[in-house]
Amino acid sequence: MSDNYLLKLYHKCTKYPAGKWLFSVMFARKAPYFASIKPYIEELRPNYCRLTFKKRRAVQNHIGTVHAIAVCNGMEMAMGALAEASIPASLRWLPKGMNVEYLAKTTSDVTVEATATPATWQVGDQPITVEARRDDGTLVAKGQIIIYISAKK
DSSP: OOOOHHHHHHHHHTTSTTHHHHHHHHHHTTSGGGGGGOOEEEEEETTEEEEEEOOOGGGBOTTSSBOHHHHHHHHHHHHHHHHHHHSOTTEEEEEEEEEEEEOSOOOSOEEEEEEOOGGGOSSEEEEEEEEEEOTTOOEEEEEEEEEEEEEOO
16 A cells, blocks of 8 residues: 555545545545535546536536536646645645636536646646546546646755
């Protein structure tokens, strides 16, 4: 098992019924706005995170689709979980920017995936790829979140 604190917590929680739900609630509390989408982390491993959230009134816009900012919120949470689960202990990260393309209306529950590679974890600006899909698999948004990685002091 990994020495990473977040992966340890994830694996500990997922041993129990409703463990992924409990882990998702705990992680969402790191930044209170994450909780607004009521995310559910389905899979977390180094360089990968997949989460889902339901289409419900609180995340809809005036036309009844999932609001673009709710989708971005999910993307940022998936990226953050991936980063915390992947970064070497000698480094730290900070989000620097987000570039997103909105490709289709988000008319259903949402699945967000964040991906990186082992080469990501070096000092400097590094991209994390994020994608959001509807239940039918349609890609509704894609982008990159740039994180700045530096050595811990």
